[in-house]
Amino acid sequence: MQSNQRVVIIGGGLSGLTLAYLLAKININAIILEGSSRLGGRIQTIKGLNKTPLELGATWFSDIHPNLLSLIDELGLIKYPQFSKGISFFKTKSFEPAQQFFVPEAELPSYRLAGGTQTLIDSLSDRINSENIQLNTKVKAIKELDHEVLIETTSGKEFHAEKVIVCIPPQLAINSIQYFPELGSEVNHTFSNVQTWMSGSIKFVLEYDEAFWRKNGHSGMLYSHTGIVSEMYDHSNFEENKFGFTGFLSGAASNYSQELRKELLLQQLHELFGDKIMKPLAYFDKLWTDEFISGANQIIQRPHQNNGHKLLQDSYLNGKLYFSATETSSIYPGYMEGAICAAKRVVREI
Numbered sequence: 001m002q003s004n005q006r007v008v009i010i011g012g013g014l015s016g017l018t019l020a021y022l023l024a025k026i027n028i029n030a031i032i033l034e035g036s037s038r039l040g041g042r043i044q045t046i047k048g049l050n051k052t053p054l055e056l057g058a059t060w061f062s063d064i065h066p067n068l069l070s071l072i073d074e075l076g077l078i079k080y081p082q083f084s085k086g087i088s089f090f091k092t093k094s095f096e097p098a099q100q101f102f103v104p105e106a107e108l109p110s111y112r113l114a115g116g117t118q119t120l121i122d123s124l125s126d127r128i129n130s131e132n133i134q135l136n137t138k139v140k141a142i143k144e145l146d147h148e149v150l151i152e153t154t155s156g157k158e159f160h161a162e163k164v165i166v167c168i169p170p171q172l173a174i175n176s177i178q179y180f181p182e183l184g185s186e187v188n189h190t191f192s193n194v195q196t197w198m199s200g201s202i203k204f205v206l207e208y209d210e211a212f213w214r215k216n217g218h219s220g221m222l223y224s225h226t227g228i229v230s231e232m233y234d235h236s237n238f239e240e241n242k243f244g245f246t247g248f249l250s251g252a253a254s255n256y257s258q259e260l261r262k263e264l265l266l267q268q269l270h271e272l273f274g275d276k277i278m279k280p281l282a283y284f285d286k287l288w289t290d291e292f293i294s295g296a297n298q299i300i301q302r303p304h305q306n307n308g309h310k311l312l313q314d315s316y317l318n319g320k321l322y323f324s325a326t327e328t329s330s331i332y333p334g335y336m337e338g339a340i341c342a343a344k345r346v347v348r349e350i
């Protein structure tokens with residue numbers, strides 16, 4: 001099967017979808033090839049038993065993210081502050097009671113999106129012709145021909161394009177896609193050493209039918225140096241009629257089964273929040289290490305390593321190949337803001 005397009009975008013995460021949306025606004029029709037069975041990439045909102053929007057991926061943003069804020073406005077979405085009123089906990093030692101603190105009201109607020117971060121993805125994809133989005137289409141090779149590029153997928157499909165924009169984490173882009181001609185050893189080395197933000201992290205969500213912690217004067221916020229939960233926040237919805245928590249588990253939790261993770265988590269929270277915490281409506285967690293976020297042979301010494309590197313922002317194959325994932329951005333690389341900045345940069349360049 002063959003198809004001819006002016007622009008092919010690889011990856012249907014925030015960067016790829018923003019790019020397609022911005023190109024559509026200037027009448028450039030782009031096709032998105034997404035390897036997995038869903039759009040959103042590192043943005044993934046699921047629904048609990050009560051239909052509470054629960055974030056397994058990106059959740060928060062703030063006033064320091066102007067490009068994200070203006071996209072949210074343009075799409076008519078609603079932001080609301082992360083709930084933080086009441087007593088918060090900081091647990092430093094397993095054998096000592098948790099310290100209590102209050103988040104100062106004047107602190108720069110973290111926002112969430114009403115309906116979940118997925119509404120950003122859904123709103124962008126609603127504005128892109130659905131025929132231009134192909135799911136379950138994993139790209140394995142990009143070949144330069146005379147005046148175009150040939151894109152090959154793992155299922156044997158082929159696409160011809162004038163330009164191809166790879167919107168997947170650079171480290172994955174170099175390890176899971178082959179380029180002909182090769183991009184050179186410096187590119188291979190640099191891209192392989194770009195840290196993919198949040199790769200390997202474990203996010204959990206809990207759903208409850210009431211916010212009993214708020215009634216007890218607690219914010220739901222916890223920072224812990226001990227136990228399986230390292231961070232936790234109230235995760236109730238915008239309308240304040242669906243309730244829950246979200247947070248991160250410590251790295252060691254990846255060695256446990258999901259059942260054991262839930263058991264250890266509830267045990268840890270019981271001490272702080274009492275009996276009602278033991279009966280959630282739903283528990284989910286996600287270890288972000290699948291084939292669509294992690295590649296092989298990472299040599300990473302520090303967070304955000306090589307993010308925004310000049311080689312990530314260059315064009316290749318005589319101006320026919322660009323890269324645009326959040327890690328390519330010089331501004332807030334790794335974050336949603338970076339994904340949008342990267343897309344805007346590529347639109348300016350092509």
Ligand SMILES: Cc1cc2nc3c(=O)[nH]c(=O)nc-3n(C[C@H](O)[C@H](O)[C@H](O)COP(=O)(O)OP(=O)(O)OC[C@H]3O[C@@H](n4cnc5c(N)ncnc54)[C@H](O)[C@@H]3O)c2cc1C
Pocket residue numbers: 010011012013014015016033034035036038039040041042043056057058059060061137138139140167168169172176177197198199201202203288291292293324325326327334335336337338339
């Ligand atoms: C647990 C977690 C929490 C986070 N929290 C926050 C937060 O609170 N605030 C914030 O600003 N950011 C947060 N982030 C980061 C944020 O999610 C990312 O910055 C942003 O979503 C990245 O978008 P992207 O389009 O650049 O990449 P991605 O979202 O990674 O999109 C890449 C897409 O490419 C697809 N793909 C991969 N390989 C191929 C292939 N070979 N062929 C075709 N398609 C392919 C993937 O399936 C994916 O859909 C978080 C991330 C995680 C994982």
